[in-house]
Amino acid sequence: MIYFRHDPIIYFFMIPSIIPVASTRQQTNIAYQISVLSSQEHLFEVTMQVDFSKSDDIAPASVNVALPAWIPGSYMIRDFSKNLHSLKSQQDHIVIKQLSKQEWEISTKDDQALKQFSLRYIVYANDLSVRSAFINDEYAFFNGTSVFLCVKGYESSAHTLRIRQQKDSLSPLIATSLPKADRQETPPNSDTVYKTTDYFTLIDHPVLMGQFDDYCFNVMGHQFHIVFSGQHNFDFMRMERDLSAIIEHHITLFGDFPCPEYWFITLVCDQGFGGLEHTDSTVLQYSRFDLPFVGEPDKISKEYQHFLALCSHELFHTWHVKRIKPLLMHQPNLFEEVYTPQLWIYEGFTSFYDELSLARTKIISPAQYVQVLNEAITRLMRNSGRHKQSVSESSFEAWNKFYKQDAGSINHIVSYYNKGAVIALCLDITLRQQSNNNVSLDNVMKYLWEQHGKTHIGTSDTVILDLCKSEFNIDLSSFLYLATQTPIDLPLPTLLHSIGLKLNMRSPNHFQDKGGPAENIAKYDIGAIMAMVNNQLTVMSVHEGRASCIAGLCEGDTIVAFNKWQCDDVRFCKLLNLCKIDDIVPIDILRDGRLLTLNFSVVRALPDTCDIAIENSALFLQWLGVDQL
Ligand SMILES: [Zn+2]
Known part of the structure; x- marks a missing residue:
């Protein structure tokens, strides 16, 4: 079934009464409300009420409140508290003492x-990414961690x-997988209140408010939404067709689907890319003109292929990261x-399956999967850090x-x-080899x-080794030790040969060469990543021990001239x-405003670029798992 649906925003005129929690044991009540204070100034206003008085918990003398420093799925300290301002209580007898950058x-x-207290604060939301919070004139978006x-x-x-209803002109629509509270638990002056069983659930359902397109469809009895911020003329029918195939692949692989409803929420932007998985949704960031518009040819573009791979990747995390996860x-x-x-x-296994599923569902051809x-x-192979x-x-x-990568990371x-x-590719082939x-x-x-x-049982560090031994009686100790605990290269040529592929390595032919078939390959080594920046050929990073x-x-x-000739990429x-080989060529560069001339020794190119041939189709x-090339 295909239909459009928009949730009406709650019209809200007064501070809510505390909402009772239906359980045999009365819990402490924690209630938040949020509204856009100013879209132009990128400000959310948040109030929270905490009530110990009606719970079975003993009211404490004090409690600490804190804002997370990171968001699950993105492993970096981001200090979201840097955007939290003007924390105050609305009650005179409440004392707030700051303990650290993020805790009070x-x-x-x-x-x-402390029987009951309420707090009010402002959050500056001007980070257009999937990880934090952002407000513009079209929409407001937030992760609970922010x-x-x-x-x-x-x-x-x-x-x-x-x-709360926006205080400015944002459209009153909401897209979120947050579970709604029962009707009897909501005060009469509002239509919807969201309720979660705990804090970790609250912060794992991001919210998009304002102007967006919401396209709803059904796959194997489950409801899915594709949401794009702003208003566009995207080809939703095409996306439904392709996403349905990917969704079916993933559900069939795992055996069932754990979400009551699932949301692909995309923050559309001029230039950008990102994806973050959540319990029942994902937030993506994608460039507007890389998405398919109505009336465009059905032939899959590289950009649309990457979008589908991104959707596939984040959806796969619904099982593998959001529910199967390390104990910690x-x-x-x-x-x-x-x-x-x-x-x-x-991330490795998910990255393996994200585009493999596009090939298995015939969204891309076997030849495109080889690429x-x-x-x-x-x-x-170009990453010597391996x-x-x-x-x-x-x-x-x-x-x-x-x-926190920089130019030296490579x-x-x-x-x-x-x-x-x-x-994951090598493991899959090895398992097949060892099990007939x-x-x-x-x-x-x-x-x-x-x-x-x-079962919600966290995985141990040896989960793959243990599982293969206990369930399939396959001992992967040597393979897994070498592959995951050491920096030794994987036995790719022999493993690929066993599935009909021949691994050929060649030298690259230009700076944008990512691998695959090529003509006119380079004779000599460059050994650096260079790109045109502001119309100047600029060194982005240098491979250790190589020609550059x-x-x-x-x-x-900045490369000014090579062999006395002005040059671009x-x-x-x-x-x-x-x-000619062994030539020593002058290379003129600008370094921090200084003109330098270096000597570039011409050496043979290294075969660091992969060009796989299908030798046994x-x-x-x-x-x-497909029937034809
Ligand atoms: Zn991922």
Whole structure:
């Protein structure tokens, strides 16, 4: 069934009475309300009321409230409290004492028991990303981690939220997967109150308010929404067709779907990209003109393929990250880093399945999927940091390395997404080899779901090793140790050969070469990532030990001339190819306003670019699970 639906916003005229919680044991009541104070100034106004008086909890002398420092799924301290301002109580007898950048103690002037208190604060929301909060003239968006103070020690109490009518001209529409409170629990002056069983649930349902398109459709008996901020003429029918195939693939893989209703919420922007998974929804950020408009040809563009892969990736997390998760990520400490070496299992496996599912559902062809592999393996092979850091270390150090990359990262760290996906590919092939093609990674995912997702039992660091041994009697200790605990390269050529693919490595032919078939490949090594920035060829990063590094080039250098000829990115490659091996060529650069001339030694190009050939199409198609090329 296909239909459009908009939730009416709550019309709200007075501070709500505290909403009783229906349970045999009366819990402390924590109620928030939020409204846009000014879209032009990007301000939310938040009030919260905490009532211990009607609960079975003993009223404390004081409590601490705090705003999270990070949001689950994005492993970096972001200090959301930097945007929280003007924290005040509306009651004279309440004392607020700041304890740290993100935490406050709430007590009474007379040191009496704290029976009830209310707070009001402002949140500055001007970060257009999937991770925090943002308001413009079209819409307001927030994650709970950016706007809702946590009452520490009372996270397990029921939390309620009311969204007040905007005080300015924003459209009164809401898109969110937040569960609505029962009718009898809502005061008569409003239509809807949201209610969650605990704080962690409250912050895992982002909210979009204002102007947006909402397209609703049904897959295998489950309701899905595609929401785009603003107003556009996107081809929703096409997206429904393609997303339905992906959704069916994922539900069939895991066996069931855990959400009552699911929302793909996209923040449409001029230029941008991002995705973050949530319990019953995902928030995406995507460039407006990279999405399919009504009337455009049905041929899949690279940009639309990436959008579908993003949707596929985030939806996969509904099972694998939101429900199957490391032990420490169940109700994690949101006020400091939470370290786990397991992110390769989560982001790596999900990255493997996101585009594999596009091929299995025939949204992309087998040849297009080979190009996906070309690009993933090329990224890995150009990353010399893979020889220094294992994916377990990369996962553990994500907080201050993967999430804080700079020009030197390529030489020192490996991506647990990129190598994790290639490990998933190798693991899948290895399982098939060792089980006479009876066991694949699909079976592992199904067991993870049964044993850890449905049961809410956190995964251990050895979960994959243990599961393969106990369920399939396959010992992967050697493979998993080398693949995940060491920086040794994976046995890709032999594994790909067993599914009918031949791994060829060649040199790149230009700066944008991501892998795959190419003509006129480069003869000589550059060994640096360069790009045109403000019409100047600029060094973005330098690979250690390679030609640019030996010449003395640094990140940030601007190339003025190569071999005395002014050059851009295309001409640089052409001029280099005109050289002879062992030539020493002058290269003029600008570095921080100084003109320097370096000597560039011409050496043979390195084969760091992947170009896979299908050498046995029957084997490859059998592995892919499709019937023709
Ligand atoms: Zn992910």
